[in-house]
Amino acid sequence: MPTADAVDLSYAIGLPPEEAIAYFKEKGYAISFKWQDVWAEAHARAFTVSGITRLDVLTDVREALTAALENGETLADFQNRLQPLLEAKGWWGKGRIVDEATGEILGKRLNPRRLETIFRTNLQSSYMAGRFQEQLASAELRPYWEYVAVMDNRTRPAHRSLHGRVFRYDDPFWSRFYPPNGWNCRCRVRTRSARDMERLELLASSSEGRLEEVDQPIDREGNTRKVIAFNDPATGKRFVADPGFGFNPGVAAYEPDLSRYPPELAKQYRKYKEAA
Structure with a gap:
């Protein structure tokens, strides 16, 4: 294991x-x-x-x-x-x-x-979609989500910069940047309880006021698409997922059985769906 x-x-x-x-x-x-x-x-x-x-x-x-x-x-x-x-x-x-x-x-x-x-790419997207559903279902007990990158020489610098960052499950950050965030992206999300946060002395970040729409080049001809970027106060740089990504695969594709979710979590899922 x-x-x-x-x-x-x-x-x-x-x-x-x-x-x-x-x-x-x-x-x-x-x-x-x-x-x-x-x-x-x-x-x-x-x-x-x-x-x-x-x-x-x-x-x-x-x-x-x-x-x-x-x-x-x-x-x-x-x-x-x-x-x-x-x-x-x-x-x-x-x-x-x-x-x-x-x-x-x-x-x-x-x-x-x-x-x-x-x-x-396809299996990572599918697996992460399943992970998201499971993590959202347990968000009452583990409401803090930590971005985890593979810290080796193949990791993109932008993805590396997010390693260890924690956002609440209901932060809009996750509607756009839940992994994968690019071709062959190996990032994942780990959940934390309030007790974990205190024990490990972790601080939660917030994307409030730091998400903006930008033009992203998508080909060699200079064509662009409107995408959402995160202006990261920790690095002073703008984080944008690779072209064609920048959405939460666990929200975009299908609807889970929300009857098994606590009302607040079901409400949050619907917010994710609207953002997608």
């Missing part, structure tokens, strides 16, 4: 929470050539892989991801399951698929590097 501070995705998906599996299974499909075509919350509601424009290939990828989530499979298991199917259909390798008769670009092939990004 990993230590409390370790983030081992294979261990996480090996547990798999029912909420995470439900999140992934309830997604519909969206066909897109560019990842920018299916934006943020829409990505949480519809499964898509940029460059895959054939529904049968998209279905193959989704079914392989579902199996990995349900069975606690590794990246290698995922690739071994999917690669023969992609090879048979001509979608494995490098480069684009082009119609020889018309010259039309039909899609982009998949390779080990792209499969790793697809695997980690």
